[in-house]
Amino acid sequence: MLFDQVHSNPDVFEVRVPFENVSTSATNCFVVLDEGEALVIDTGAPTDEGAAVLEMALDELGVDRSRATFFLTHVHLDHAGLIDRVAPEGAPVLVSAADFDALRAPGASTYERVRRLLASEGVSLPEASGYARHSVEMPLFDPARVDVRFAAEGDEVAVGSRRFRVVEVPGHTPGSLALFDPVSRILFGGDHVLFVISPGIALFPDGRDGLQAYLDSLEKVRALGCSRLFAAHGDERADFEARIDWLRAHHLERLEEAQAIVRARPGLSGEEVVRAIKWNVPFERWEDISFMQRWCIVMEGLVFLNHLVGRGLVRREEDEAGVRRYF
Numbered sequence: 001m002l003f004d005q006v007h008s009n010p011d012v013f014e015v016r017v018p019f020e021n022v023s024t025s026a027t028n029c030f031v032v033l034d035e036g037e038a039l040v041i042d043t044g045a046p047t048d049e050g051a052a053v054l055e056m057a058l059d060e061l062g063v064d065r066s067r068a069t070f071f072l073t074h075v076h077l078d079h080a081g082l083i084d085r086v087a088p089e090g091a092p093v094l095v096s097a098a099d100f101d102a103l104r105a106p107g108a109s110t111y112e113r114v115r116r117l118l119a120s121e122g123v124s125l126p127e128a129s130g131y132a133r134h135s136v137e138m139p140l141f142d143p144a145r146v147d148v149r150f151a152a153e154g155d156e157v158a159v160g161s162r163r164f165r166v167v168e169v170p171g172h173t174p175g176s177l178a179l180f181d182p183v184s185r186i187l188f189g190g191d192h193v194l195f196v197i198s199p200g201i202a203l204f205p206d207g208r209d210g211l212q213a214y215l216d217s218l219e220k221v222r223a224l225g226c227s228r229l230f231a232a233h234g235d236e237r238a239d240f241e242a243r244i245d246w247l248r249a250h251h252l253e254r255l256e257e258a259q260a261i262v263r264a265r266p267g268l269s270g271e272e273v274v275r276a277i278k279w280n281v282p283f284e285r286w287e288d289i290s291f292m293q294r295w296c297i298v299m300e301g302l303v304f305l306n307h308l309v310g311r312g313l314v315r316r317e318e319d320e321a322g323v324r325r326y327f
């Protein structure tokens, strides 16, 4: 089966667009149909197989592409990667301004910014360069070909007679969006709340406290009183409120751990603190963890340190060599 109907009134169909990565094998894309109009929420990673699955599903659902709106919960490869293949020329593509900016940021400047930041956190130069290379998002779609519209908190997204409401849930990316139907109270959450993994939290390019933003976004979604939460990866689960509480507790625990490390060994560099945290990986030695996974860990660890510094729980000082040390 190419798709499943996961809700009626409004009619919502889930299409699992295949994509292999560490923790998941598909992106759950959702299609809302009403009065001949369609709203396509996320598209999936740019593979031939994925494009074929999504195209076929849209055909079988009878989606009139000229009456379809595309909504991106965030601009990551496995969400925005098929816009060029499935959205017709001039189609409305809704995205947050913050994520769109990241997409348009010149790769060289992102690379330099991240490389310099990582070096100042004590990461060796070759590793800092490697991690920085991973941090450069390739252009995921051609904005000139479609009608890019910025979506922000409280905006209405219409499909037929339905009116969905945009809910900003920054954290996983600086501009992550969710979409809420105030009538049925269903929520499309993107990667904000997942069961398969604890969603990664972005190191915000403007230095803002991404972890606090994420925790606030969890609180916000909890307070919506959703009837269902459709996540972009993994099977749907009814106990999403418990999951929100777990995610929050999980991050607070790790914060405490990082703080305890700094207290026990003051003067460590950022990278040293991050490496001392017990991450959920089946390796004892740092060198045994894959480069890709180390990159994720380092970036997320720095998000935690930013938060501790921002909250005044830890002090950050630069030494003579320009390396940031924590006390």
Ligand SMILES: [Zn+2]
Pocket: 074, 076, 172, 191
């Ligand atoms: Zn993502």
